[in-house]
Amino acid sequence: MSQASITExxxxxxxxxxxxxSVRDALAKIASERTLAPGDVxxxxxxxxxxxxxxxxxxxxxxxxVPGRGQVRILTLRSGEVLSWSAIVGNHGATATGTxxxxxxxxxxxxxxxxxLCQTNxxxxxxxxxxxxxxxxxxxxxxxxxxxxxxATEKA
Amino acid sequence: xxxxSTGLPNLxxxxxxxxxxxxVTHEIDDVSTYHLKFTDQAVADxxxxxxxxxxxxxxxxxxxxxxxxxxxPAKHAMLDHTVRIAGNVTxxxxxxxxxxxxxxxxxxxxxxxxxxxxxxxxxxxxxxxGLAPLRPAIYELLNRASEFGQLTLLYGARESAGLLxxxxxxxxxxxxxxIHTTVDxxxxxxxxxxxxxxQLLDRLPLNDPQNTTVxxxxxxxxMWYTARSxxxxxxxxxxxxxxxxxxxxxxxxxxxxxxxxxxxxxxxGPVVRYDCVADFLRVEGF
Numbered sequence: 001m002s003q004a005s006i007t008e009x010x011x012x013x014x015x016x017x018x019x020x021x022s023v024r025d026a027l028a029k030i031a032s033e034r035t036l037a038p039g040d041v042x043x044x045x046x047x048x049x050x051x052x053x054x055x056x057x058x059x060x061x062x063x064x065x066v067p068g069r070g071q072v073r074i075l076t077l078r079s080g081e082v083l084s085w086s087a088i089v090g091n092h093g094a095t096a097t098g099t100x101x102x103x104x105x106x107x108x109x110x111x112x113x114x115x116x117l118c119q120t121n122x123x124x125x126x127x128x129x130x131x132x133x134x135x136x137x138x139x140x141x142x143x144x145x146x147x148x149x150x151x152a153t154e155k156a
Numbered sequence: 157x158x159x160x161s162t163g164l165p166n167l168x169x170x171x172x173x174x175x176x177x178x179x180v181t182h183e184i185d186d187v188s189t190y191h192l193k194f195t196d197q198a199v200a201d202x203x204x205x206x207x208x209x210x211x212x213x214x215x216x217x218x219x220x221x222x223x224x225x226x227x228x229p230a231k232h233a234m235l236d237h238t239v240r241i242a243g244n245v246t247x248x249x250x251x252x253x254x255x256x257x258x259x260x261x262x263x264x265x266x267x268x269x270x271x272x273x274x275x276x277x278x279x280x281x282x283x284x285x286g287l288a289p290l291r292p293a294i295y296e297l298l299n300r301a302s303e304f305g306q307l308t309l310l311y312g313a314r315e316s317a318g319l320l321x322x323x324x325x326x327x328x329x330x331x332x333x334x335i336h337t338t339v340d341x342x343x344x345x346x347x348x349x350x351x352x353x354x355q356l357l358d359r360l361p362l363n364d365p366q367n368t369t370v371x372x373x374x375x376x377x378x379m380w381y382t383a384r385s386x387x388x389x390x391x392x393x394x395x396x397x398x399x400x401x402x403x404x405x406x407x408x409x410x411x412x413x414x415x416x417x418x419x420x421x422x423x424x425g426p427v428v429r430y431d432c433v434a435d436f437l438r439v440e441g442f
Contacts, residue, residue: 073342076349145352146340150375151284151314
């Protein structure tokens with residue numbers, strides 16, 4: 001797996017495709033690739049997480065533990081979406097468990113490397129955080145729609 | 157506006173024809189599909205409808221309810237209506253047995269713009285029982301699949317038990333419909349996608365947004381966010397269609413019960429172009 005391969009993939013993913021090529025190149029230099037088998041856990045709720053994942057292909061289920069109900073699936077992530085952003089924002093504590101639902105290919109950023117890149121190159125830092133904010137915003141809107149319980153009162 | 161019905165009602169809009177319940181298919185909790193036959197063969201022979209139109213089902217002594225037609229427009233033997241129990245008429249209907257008769261007026265309203273979708277990709281976005289008024293459009297699109305580009309169904313429900321017509325999905329897929337389902341809440345061993353329907357549209361790869369048409373039916377807030385997502389993906393607002401639901405009484409634009417801004421949903425709708433109603437969808441009280 002090469003940096004060139006990662007650069008090519010970053011150019012196609014929703015999270016990174018709008019970034020300037022130079023920024024994608026800088027990100028590719030600190031990234032690695034990984035394949036998760038079905039059932040592999042990328043991050044576990046309550047535990048420290050040191051890696052940010054960008055899903056290239058496959059699906060990841062996000063689960064939260066609810067006392068009395070066990071693990072409850074709250075969201076399914078797929079290509080182009082970010083997993084385990086707690087590695088970069090927050091206090092590194094994963095707020096959900098991310099489990100590969102099928103063979104899932106991800107690009108991995110270690111939090112030390114990504115934080116260092118963002119701090120030393122503010123242009124990259126701004127653009128990465130802007131994309132991360134967009135992703136969080138989209139996730140927030142989706143969560144609000146789930147909270148609204150859209151189909152609770154539908155009529156024929 | 158969307159393509160309008162050819163469709164004044166077939167004969168007299170005030171005249172209720174007698175239909176008999178030929179069969180009932182239980183779909184999900186509180187939702188069943190009633191397969192109806194006209195008792196008068198001459199009416200059966202002349203009755204036709206377009207995808208998206210509705211009928212007024214009249215139960216003597218109880219009242220009338222506007223119900224979308226959910227069957228294949230190309231098949232005339234049976235007229236299907238998928239109904240959720242939501243009031244006196246639908247509750248009474250749910251208690252009727254096969255063989256029972258009642259009245260039907262229609263068809264009324266505008267239709268999904270199937271002809272205008274030729275040579276374009278079509279994305280059907282719907283939630284819950286909103287699939288019922290879109291099922292005739294799906295049948296017609298699949299019956300004429302070679303005339304269209306990629307056909308996609310994005311379908312969500314509160315829980316997996318709320319997904320309609322799942323028994324037909326394999327056949328629809330085999331005929332060219334790309335189906336993506338999601339639920340708001342995972343339960344009952346659901347291993348599919350979890351998340352809201354507009355999110356499916358956010359993620360869907362688009363071949364040519366400028367030449368893509370979106371047909372959307374579901375709760376209004378879902379349609380609003382779906383339209384917002386579609387526009388954000390570069391789909392022109394004049395190619396986004398929604399189906400509105402209001403309290404329809406006369407069904408021919410006289411009584412005003414279903415007025416929505418300048419639109420009478422029963423006559424100008426239920427299928428309307430999003431840009432024609434977008435300003436009113438965000439007005440409280442409409």
